[in-house]
Amino acid sequence: MTKRCGYIALAGRPNAGKSTFLNAVLGEKVSIVSDKPQTTRNRILGVYHGDDLQIGFFDLPGIHKPNHAMNRVMMRLVNQGVGDADLILHFIDVSVPLGSGDRFVHEMLGKLDIPIIVVANKMDLVNKSKVLPTLDTIHKEFQPKELIPISAKTGDNRDHLMSIIASYLPEGEFLFQDDMLTDQPIRFMAQELIREKILHYTREELPHAAAVAIESFQYDEARETYEIGAVIYIEKASQRRIVLGQQGSMISKIRRGAQRSLHELLKKPVELDLFVKVSENWRNNDRFLGEINLK
Ligand SMILES: Nc1nc2c(ncn2[C@@H]2O[C@H](COP(=O)(O)OP(=O)(O)O)[C@@H](O)[C@H]2O)c(=O)[nH]1
Numbered sequence: 001m002t003k004r005c006g007y008i009a010l011a012g013r014p015n016a017g018k019s020t021f022l023n024a025v026l027g028e029k030v031s032i033v034s035d036k037p038q039t040t041r042n043r044i045l046g047v048y049h050g051d052d053l054q055i056g057f058f059d060l061p062g063i064h065k066p067n068h069a070m071n072r073v074m075m076r077l078v079n080q081g082v083g084d085a086d087l088i089l090h091f092i093d094v095s096v097p098l099g100s101g102d103r104f105v106h107e108m109l110g111k112l113d114i115p116i117i118v119v120a121n122k123m124d125l126v127n128k129s130k131v132l133p134t135l136d137t138i139h140k141e142f143q144p145k146e147l148i149p150i151s152a153k154t155g156d157n158r159d160h161l162m163s164i165i166a167s168y169l170p171e172g173e174f175l176f177q178d179d180m181l182t183d184q185p186i187r188f189m190a191q192e193l194i195r196e197k198i199l200h201y202t203r204e205e206l207p208h209a210a211a212v213a214i215e216s217f218q219y220d221e222a223r224e225t226y227e228i229g230a231v232i233y234i235e236k237a238s239q240r241r242i243v244l245g246q247q248g249s250m251i252s253k254i255r256r257g258a259q260r261s262l263h264e265l266l267k268k269p270v271e272l273d274l275f276v277k278v279s280e281n282w283r284n285n286d287r288f289l290g291e292i293n294l295k
């Protein structure tokens with residue numbers, strides 16, 4: 001059997017469904033998903049293992065024009081990940097009209113000498129009668145080598161996409177150990193899961209003002225339980241009220257939700273302690289971003 005192995009970058013605007021796709025393909029949650037744009041802050045490697053196929057997927061932060069420090073950090077990561085890939089999947093959310101953001105991404109990716117497949121995602125949200133016109137517009141604008149409609153959420157056409165992308169990967173020996181799922185340290189994944197719950201429960205009130213840092217991470221052998229302590233950093237004292245909620249109801253929800261997800265991730269019960277601290281302007285502070293692994 002011929003083996004194939006290589007790297008594929010998942011690129012596109014924030015919210016296009018890149019992380020949803022990756023988690024679905026791997027069958028494990030390696031990347032957090034949220035309906036808030038700019039959720040994925042770091043490059044995440046997730047490894048797919050097939051019988052005769054290994055794929056290292058780079059899940060990249062959504063691509064957008066840089067403005068403040070964090071965005072510059074993101075752009076750097078974007079450039080790193082994409083440059084190493086054998087193939088790029090440009091994810092487009094077809095439930096919203098094609099926009100300047102998609103064009104910017106397409107233009108940027110086009111500058112690299114790497115084959116691009118356009119993935120028309122969220123087909124489950126498009127009315128059947130509008131499917132062809134939607135795909136036609138993308139075809140006309142970008143003239144991609146391949147345009148594959150899928151739904152990352154329902155799994156529609158995902159296997160077809162997988163079979164097509166395999167043909168773009170070089171033949172050769174496997175590069176990854178057969179049990180390797182991701183390059184993310186477990187502490188970082190824990191940090192991300194907590195951040196996902198904050199984004200989820202605080203909804204519009206606390207868009208991107210929160211960061212999470214793991215302060216302690218221990219396994220108690222006798223109790224077979226993980227003990228994790230984490231700090232939620234917010235930008236302003238006034239946001240404390242949002243994170244804590246009425247009589248602490250919000251922080252309890254975040255804590256319980258995160259505890260459940262961490263249990264799934266670590267396959268053991270978790271006791272989670274959360275603290276809230278104010279760190280003004282953390283987003284523009286390079287050293288701070290370094291400390292919480294976002295550089
Ligand atoms: N209906 C539908 N929603 C999707 C699909 N793919 C992703 N989503 C949703 O779109 C939002 C953004 O997804 P995410 O994977 O975080 O996007 P990313 O920023 O590109 O990584 C989340 O709320 C997902 O549940 C899809 O195929 N269909």
Ligand SMILES: [Mg+2]
Pocket residue numbers: 018019020031032033039040059060062
């Ligand atoms: Mg993402």
